[in-house]
Amino acid sequence: MLHVRVFAVLLSWIFVVFATNAIEDDSKRLLFNDPQSVQTLLAQYESELQNLRQRVDVLEKDNQSKGSSTFVRWGKKTCTTDNNTELVYSGIAGGGGYGYAGSGVDSLCLPHNPDTSNAESLLHSTARSEAGLLYGSEYQMNFNKVYYDDDVPCAVCRVRSQF
Structure with a gap:
């Protein structure tokens, strides 16, 4: 009888967790066996990588010109x-x-x-002679x-x- 109650409580808890996640999370799960999803995600990553490369190039040129x-x-x-x-x-x-x-x-x-934050401690330390x-x-x-x-x-x- 105890096993049935534990199972019922566990099942109720799992239901609450999944129901809460379903309500809060409207995004789709990524299915790696779906070629369209993988292709879309890959295209997004390639686009982001290209944007980052362009930003790095601009920053490098800007840094070189500001010597x-x-x-x-x-x-x-x-x-x-x-x-x-x-x-x-x-x-x-x-x-x-x-x-x-x-x-x-x-x-x-x-x-x-000047920044004299360390001066007072130096005056009273053994390193003063150095x-x-x-x-x-x-x-x-x-x-x-x-x-x-x-x-x-x-x-x-x-x-x-x-x-």
Whole structure:
């Protein structure tokens, strides 16, 4: 008797599941033995593949035509007025300390608003002795509109290539 009840409950559950799916799902099942359905689906996939290939070609050409180079203008806040040149950011010149070892030898164009999120943790860590320190550059002369101890401006510029 218990088997009959379990079978009845199971049969009722299966009926509810199939009835719910039939109500919610109006799409047809794909029959692989139906050549027309397979051919239609294959044509849709080929069309989508062709569209994707065309999009990739356009994006590759667009990417190639947008090549660029960057350079730094030391002592200036702006880029040249050339049509293909644009300002990435302006900042102040900086680099390693004048009398200190380490920190590198290259000058850097430092942004006015640097990301200092890791600076506080570095100052209190054991790695502090391994960190290179950066200092801002200043003019050490008076000339025209440049005054003693003024920061040295810089501008990072990008030139878009023309193909």
